[in-house]
Amino acid sequence: MKTDLGDLNAFVAVARAGGFREGARTSGGSASGLSEAVRRLETQLGVRLLNRTTRSVVPTEAGQGLLDRLSPALNEVEAALDVVNGFRDQPAGLLRLNVPGSAARLVLPKIVPAFLAAYPDIRLEIITEEGFVDVLAVGCDAGIRYEERLEQDMIAVPIGPRTQRYALGASPGYLDRHGRPEHPRDLLEHACLRSRFSGRAMAPWEFHHDGEVVRIDATGPLIVQAGGGSDLAVDVAIAGGGIVGLFEDWLRPHFESGALEPVLEPWWQRFSGPFLYYPGRRLVPAPLRAFVDFIKATAE
Numbered sequence: 637m638k639t640d641l642g643d644l645n646a647f648v649a650v651a652r653a654g655g656f657r658e659g660a661r662t663s664g665g666s667a668s669g670l671s672e673a674v675r676r677l678e679t680q681l682g683v684r685l686l687n688r689t690t691r692s693v694v695p696t697e698a699g700q701g702l703l704d705r706l707s708p709a710l711n712e713v714e715a716a717l718d719v720v721n722g723f724r725d726q727p728a729g730l731l732r733l734n735v736p737g738s739a740a741r742l743v744l745p746k747i748v749p750a751f752l753a754a755y756p757d758i759r760l761e762i763i764t765e766e767g768f769v770d771v772l773a774v775g776c777d778a779g780i781r782y783e784e785r786l787e788q789d790m791i792a793v794p795i796g797p798r799t800q801r802y803a804l805g806a807s808p809g810y811l812d813r814h815g816r817p818e819h820p821r822d823l824l825e826h827a828c829l830r831s832r833f834s835g836r837a838m839a840p841w842e843f844h845h846d847g848e849v850v851r852i853d854a855t856g857p858l859i860v861q862a863g864g865g866s867d868l869a870v871d872v873a874i875a876g877g878g879i880v881g882l883f884e885d886w887l888r889p890h891f892e893s894g895a896l897e898p899v900l901e902p903w904w905q906r907f908s909g910p911f912l913y914y915p916g917r918r919l920v921p922a923p924l925r926a927f928v929d930f931i932k933a934t935a936e
Contacts, residue, residue, distance in 0.1 A: 639680060644706060646673035647685060651703045652775050655693045707772065728757035731923035734771055734779040737764050737863025739910055742885045743780065743796035751930050758923045766833050766863045771914060777924045778914035782907070792911040795931050801904045802842075803884035805896035810876045817879075817900055820850040827878030828854035829869040831862040841881055843903035850903070854879075870896075 649670060650659035656667040656674075678685050685699035695703055735744065740762060752760060763776060771779045780795060810827075817823055820843040832838035838859065840851040856878050860869045866882055873880035874895045880887070884904065890896040912931060914924060 639677065640673075643673040643677040643680075645710065646670045647677055647699075648703060648706055648710060649775070650674055650686065650693060651695050651699060726757050727755060727922035727926040729921065729923045730759045730761060731778075731921070731927060732761045732763065732776040733912075734763045734765055734769055734774060734776040736766050736780065737866065738883055738886070739780040739796070740764050742883060743910060746796070747931060747934065750934070751927060754930065755923070755926050758926065760923075764863065766861075767835070777921055778912055778927075780910050780912055782910050789916060790913040791916040792913045793928055793931060794909065794935065795912045796909050797885075798909045799906055800909055801884040801906050802881060803887050803901070803904050804841075804879055804881050804899040805873060805887045805891060806879040806899050807874055807876045807895065808897050810873075810878065811897055811899070813876075820852050820900060820903055823852050823854045823879065823900075826854070826856070828856035829858045829860075829872055829878045829880040830854065830856060831860045831866060831869060831881075833862045842905050843900065844905050845903045 646659070646665070646669070649665070650656055653659040653661070656670050659665075659670050660667040674686060683698045684696050685702060687694050687696055744762065748760065752758070763774075769776075769779065771777065783792070814826060815822075817826065820841070823841070828841075830838060840853045843850045843852070858869060858872055858877065860866060866886065869880045870882065870887070870890065872878065874890065879899055880896075887896060891898055912928065914920070920928070
């Protein structure tokens with residue numbers, strides 16, 4: 637049985653994305669074209685591969701089995717074709733990165749413009765997602781995460797600042813009305829604007845000072861999803877709604893403008909910066925290899 641490779645790629649794109657419209661966005665095709673390709677593949681194989689409803693598209697048992705076997709095989713095909721890039725004057729192709737919102741906001745703006753200028757034949761697609769993912773399974777070449785989220789079989793390359801701090805800030809007006817905390821335990825008497833990752837329990841705020849470690853389960857009027865909702869929490873803090881906790885670099889412009897005042901700065905927790913990670917078990921595509929070389933050459 638001879639099966640068209642394009643139909644297989646269409647099925648993988650739709651199954652990974654969870655829909656024809658989403659698959660079209662990630663693959664650069666059209667939803668109708670993907671639908672026709674999957675229908676053609678199902679007819680040829682004589683089995684339904686996707687269960688379609690008005691709200692979702694999910695693989696059948698047969699479809700999931702095919703997806704599990706196809707994904708690594710198609711990745712190897714892409715890697716084999718990418719060998720041709722070695723004969724070009726400049727690397728070319730699509731580079732897809734899966735990154736948290738903090739990296740998209742605080743790390744990549746200092747890297748991406750110069751990288752795209754240096755490699756005009758590379759197209760860069762950034763997918764923002766907060767949880768750790770198998771980059772190959774979601775159709776990406778690499779991701780950015782913090783050290784504690786990395787698997788041992790991943791190659792990890794430092795990217796961006798090597799030390800960061802988790803900061804607290806509040807508007808001067810709020811602090812004038814409610815007082816300025818002198819110890820992390822004072823936060824229990826304040827309105828704290830919290831964030832948490834989807835599907836995970838809300839982690840306590842952690843503070844370090846002179847060998848003392850304090851963890852506080854602060855409460856307040858607002859909880860947002862980490863990344864996507866962080867700007868809302870900042871806006872509420874600026875409006876006097878409470879104390880917000882976030883990356884120092886995220887809050888720094890508001891500290892400098894005076895819209896926010898640092899809170900408990902001697903206690904702010906330091907942690908190591910993020911890493912670009914990718915699987916070490918496959919050939920590195922030329923666009924990713926160029927990106928890795930670029931961030932190493934421009935490391936802070």
